[in-house]
Amino acid sequence: MEAFASIATALRPGGYVWTDEVRARCQEYADRYVADRCAEHFGETEEALAATDFLTASVRGGKFLRSAFALTGWACGRELGPAAVRAAASLELLHCFALAQDDVMDGSAVRRGRPALHERWAQWHRDRELSGSAVRFGESAAVLMGDLYLVWAEQMFRESGLDAETLSRGWPHYDAMRTELAAGQLSDLVNDAQLEPRWEAVLDVARRKSGNYTVRRPLELGAALAGCPAPVSTSLGRYGLLVGEAFQLRDDVLGVFGHPARTGKPVGEDLRDHKATSITVLARDLATPAQLNELRALAKLGALDDTEIAAWQELIVATGALERIEEMILDRTTAAVDVAESAPVPGHARDSLVVLATECGRRDR
């Protein structure tokens, strides 16, 4: 048992659950778990050494939002301890799975300011002058890295140190979260393959895929593990739905307007990828006939240069879509804070809920 006094002392009454120290501990646990699995299973072949390198590097630099929500859910019913922190940190590996495979499917080259996993593997293929397509090899290898993260996430959760009875309360939420994640990504692919997807469909995916998976499910998982009573779960469910939507709407704004130095992704990446997101679909719905023609012309272009990205950004602002999305984010954040403030939970958990809701709506990365 490692010393954990630091986390206990960080949890002063009225303090926040999600301190920098708890976050650092989550990162440390996730790092160590991946490094240990690599050491256990990978030999000395060239590809094994590369896999170890890529898998351990890619687990770093995340926002750890899912861990934060899971631990906050837990804090609604029980004291923090190393097992709970480890269980929460395992969600970061689940997120690494989602990122590895989403980046392949979306063709996103950059993640957390570094080459995406499939780009790293493609480069590895090129450096060795192997036969066949380096791009295809990179994509296949990245999918396999995703599989390993998915397997290790569940294993880390199961081996967190939470006792069997505690875990058994969490499994239904854990399982639902994983299935929703894959099913949501499928709906996302389908929306991207529609020439002009409907606003309701895009909002539904935002809610089910990203919102639930980032906020609501981790919160509910933490609360269920801690054995929180039904009124707490009900409040957290309402809060989670609102904050999850705010999170995804902000994500969509950042996908168009985010700063590369903060997001770790190219400017206007969602426009470059022709992704159907809340803001791009709303811009189309709000556009005047003249603006709609301009939007459709941009949507038909293949590779976009920075001037075209800037023009597209201005056009979206001109339709009023940015302003409307910002209102929606603010509405949801405000409502979530109201729910948190009247939730029947301990003071430090309530404070965490308020802080996290605000962060999800305001964040720039």
Added chain:
Amino acid sequence: MEAFASIATALRPGGYVWTDEVRARCQEYADRYVADRCAEHFGETEEALAATDFLTASVRGGKFLRSAFALTGWACGRELGPAAVRAAASLELLHCFALAQDDVMDGSAVRRGRPALHERWAQWHRDRELSGSAVRFGESAAVLMGDLYLVWAEQMFRESGLDAETLSRGWPHYDAMRTELAAGQLSDLVNDAQLEPRWEAVLDVARRKSGNYTVRRPLELGAALAGCPAPVSTSLGRYGLLVGEAFQLRDDVLGVFGHPARTGKPVGEDLRDHKATSITVLARDLATPAQLNELRALAKLGALDDTEIAAWQELIVATGALERIEEMILDRTTAAVDVAESAPVPGHARDSLVVLATECGRRDR
């Protein structure tokens, strides 16, 4: 609790563990589990209906070898019952995961005599005249179907009805099997990307990826769940290594010479895909200089017609590689039967081991 008398009565002393009836029950459990998860999680969107259709169809028609080995391992220590059969059947979902993603990576269009999952999704995209690449959409959707199978496999295993103590003996084997599977597939990709991979490297992947995953790990998993003592595990480990290799060598022979009506795959598929397998690599190593030139000329061709496939097949026979691989299969099967006959296990488990070893070496599908 469903009636399970039929399985119990099928297990006469001296009878085989792996009867047609037990096999049918495994298929039924796997089918039902997938159908239940689809009903639980998927709504009425078009893609949800298609996912339900494709996921339930793809779970049918397998050989259920992994279930057979897991149940035989279990029978080395305990009586069969519905929970053990359900746990064993969950391995079929793990296999569906591997097939869905391997077929994408290998570009294999046909599986079990039907279009592979990525082909079905690509067709679904074409039928709806969606935008973007149908091939790419199909591949992404098939990877997601694989993810769902991977998640549901573990969930079905955990929910099999085996008690927590029994399960806890199985997890280390279960986890090792999943990680080995993904790591082995990575090595497989690397071998395929070598212009002329080494025989030892190909044999090593055959052992770790397919052999361990199909035979040894399921056997050890079953025996560990049943609480078998160390001498039993040692015997099963030796047996599993031999039968696993025989299985994979036979698989490689079928990949070149198998009959489409039996394998459910195109004739000479591994040649068409330029896959590096034991038989193709051995043929190169055994070839005369003239034969080597011919082999290299064929390896450089893009799409192969049936005449070229037939010429390649004849050339492989002429090098003596087929004969040598058949000897290797027979050696391993014979040695495995010897191990089984002296293994300290109940008679019906021993008989099953003998039958399954022979089947793995002789099978034509």
